[in-house]
Amino acid sequence: MGYALNFNxxxxxxxxxxxxxxxxxxxxxxxxxxxxxxGLLLAVWYVSAGRVVRTVIAAYVEFIRNxxxxxxxxxxxxxxxxxxxxAYSASTSxxxxxxxxxxxxxxxxxxxxxxxxxxxxxxAGKAIGLTPWQRLLHVRLPTMLRITLPALSNTFIxxxxxxxxxxxxxxxxxxxxxxxxxxxxxxxxxxYLVVTAMYLLTGYALLYALRLVERRFRAAH
Amino acid sequence: MSNASHANPALLDVSDVSKAFxxxxxxxxxxxxxxxxxxxxxxxxxGSGKTTLLRCVNFLESYDSGSIRIDGKEVGYREAxxxxxxxxxxxxxxxxxxGMVFQSFNLFPHLTAAGNIMLxxxxxxxxxxxxxxxxxxxxxxxxxxxxxxxxxxxxxxxxQQQRVGIARAVAMEPKILLLxxxxxxxxxxxxxxxxxxxxxxxxxxxxxxxxxxEMAFARDASSRIVFxxxxxISAVGxxxxxxxxxxxxxxxxxxxxxxxxxxx
Numbered sequence: 001m002g003y004a005l006n007f008n009x010x011x012x013x014x015x016x017x018x019x020x021x022x023x024x025x026x027x028x029x030x031x032x033x034x035x036x037x038x039g040l041l042l043a044v045w046y047v048s049a050g051r052v053v054r055t056v057i058a059a060y061v062e063f064i065r066n067x068x069x070x071x072x073x074x075x076x077x078x079x080x081x082x083x084x085x086x087a088y089s090a091s092t093s094x095x096x097x098x099x100x101x102x103x104x105x106x107x108x109x110x111x112x113x114x115x116x117x118x119x120x121x122x123x124a125g126k127a128i129g130l131t132p133w134q135r136l137l138h139v140r141l142p143t144m145l146r147i148t149l150p151a152l153s154n155t156f157i158x159x160x161x162x163x164x165x166x167x168x169x170x171x172x173x174x175x176x177x178x179x180x181x182x183x184x185x186x187x188x189x190x191x192y193l194v195v196t197a198m199y200l201l202t203g204y205a206l207l208y209a210l211r212l213v214e215r216r217f218r219a220a221h
Numbered sequence: 222m223s224n225a226s227h228a229n230p231a232l233l234d235v236s237d238v239s240k241a242f243x244x245x246x247x248x249x250x251x252x253x254x255x256x257x258x259x260x261x262x263x264x265x266x267x268g269s270g271k272t273t274l275l276r277c278v279n280f281l282e283s284y285d286s287g288s289i290r291i292d293g294k295e296v297g298y299r300e301a302x303x304x305x306x307x308x309x310x311x312x313x314x315x316x317x318x319x320g321m322v323f324q325s326f327n328l329f330p331h332l333t334a335a336g337n338i339m340l341x342x343x344x345x346x347x348x349x350x351x352x353x354x355x356x357x358x359x360x361x362x363x364x365x366x367x368x369x370x371x372x373x374x375x376x377x378x379x380x381q382q383q384r385v386g387i388a389r390a391v392a393m394e395p396k397i398l399l400l401x402x403x404x405x406x407x408x409x410x411x412x413x414x415x416x417x418x419x420x421x422x423x424x425x426x427x428x429x430x431x432x433x434x435e436m437a438f439a440r441d442a443s444s445r446i447v448f449x450x451x452x453x454i455s456a457v458g459x460x461x462x463x464x465x466x467x468x469x470x471x472x473x474x475x476x477x478x479x480x481x482x483x484x485x
Contacts (some may be wrong), residue, residue: 129314129393130345131310142331
């Protein structure tokens with residue numbers, strides 16, 4: 001049985017895919033920004049805190065890392081509003097989930113980055129009379145960011161792909177757009193070929209751009 | 222202890238300082254006075270506590286007993302005798318009174334040569350950006366690196382990095398400069414340019430306490446030489462006396478003999 005590829009129907013509905021791609025990027029960007037804030041705050045807190053705080057932060061990280069993302073998405077979208085009195089859109093719910101998710105990974109990234117800052121640089125900061133806060137801001141964080149930039153890029157690319165999970169709660173991102181076209185046109189092979197190409201190309205473009213940024217930073221190292 | 226130190230009040234007064242890392246004693250009742258304008262060099266075998274002593278002076282290391290005062294003020298603790306550590310803010314203020322140059326340079330890699338010098342001037346001394354820049358350029362000129370103000374540490378040779386390190390320390394106008402084996406990580410051909418800078422600072426009257434393995438330099442530039450062994454001060458005196466071959470100190474003699482054998 002021969003299957004004749006026909007992309008016409010895909011192009012007719014391409015706005016669904018294009019809009020979906022933009023939404024996927026938007027979700028990833030917002031989530032990584034919030035995730036960076038969460039990760040930085042908790043990592044800084046972790047390295048300067050006692051055992052109780054460390055245990056709590058480690059528990060958060062372990063919980064997120066050992067539960068499948070799709071389950072977290074369900075928990076936050078269906079579970080949380082029934083327990084506490086909140087109402088949010090599917091997109092908001094997903095951004096919240098993905099932020100907590102990326103935050104947990106970034107705590108680990110930033111924590112190891114902070115610990116990798118050479119001791120001598122901190123000594124030099126102390127020796128000129130910088131306070132602990134100034135040492136963090138002007139000595140430790142700049143070096144830490146340089147060290148963690150590659151891991152940060154990788155996390156962002158991963159998050160961009162992970163936005164496809166949002167389709168399960170009907171957030172109209174790229175994968176959801178593909179499903180919609182599939183249900184309405186039955187051109188399953190064509191639509192997933194096109195969407196795969198879109199994920200691939202966007203992922204590579206992001207990777208390339210981020211590597212350029214990294215190289216600039218490394219040149220300044 | 223030389224009699225000269227009784228005439229002037231000591232700028233740095235290390236009194237009966239002891240320190241142990243677990244069961245390893247690194248400083249045994251060390252007492253040492255440095256007066257204003259003096260250049261005091263600490264020599265001794267590795268593991269003798271030289272660097273630890275230096276790091277206690279600006280409280281990069283704490284100590285278990287004794288007291289260290291700069292200009293009469295206790296460095297790390299609230300009062301002499303008590304073991305109540307100063308607050309981190311207070312410690313920062315105290316540390317700004319001393320300058321330190323490190324064996325491994327420890328420049329901030331993300332800042333230019335001028336930026337390295339300006340950071341403390343701006344954040345600790347509260348200078349404006351323009352003022353700090355002018356001071357940085359002045360000191361870079363003094364160490365012969367006026368043309369490298371906007372270079373990053375990675376673009377500088379070891380000797381140049383160390384000269385920036387010196388400029389970063391002295392630009393803060395410290396009361397005393399601590400130099401921790403500042404030429405040990407340098408290629409031999411770069412040692413001279415760094416020592417030249419130290420020599421010119423000494424001529425300007427900068428008070429210095431330094432740990433070094435450069436015996437010829439110690440002889441020429443120091444007011445006094447301190448010989449440390451096993452965490453204690455084993456001999457103190459003018460360079461000519463300490464480095465004289467016939468000195469009455471068995472340990473010092475064997476240190477110098479071994480030193481000569483390996484370095485010449």
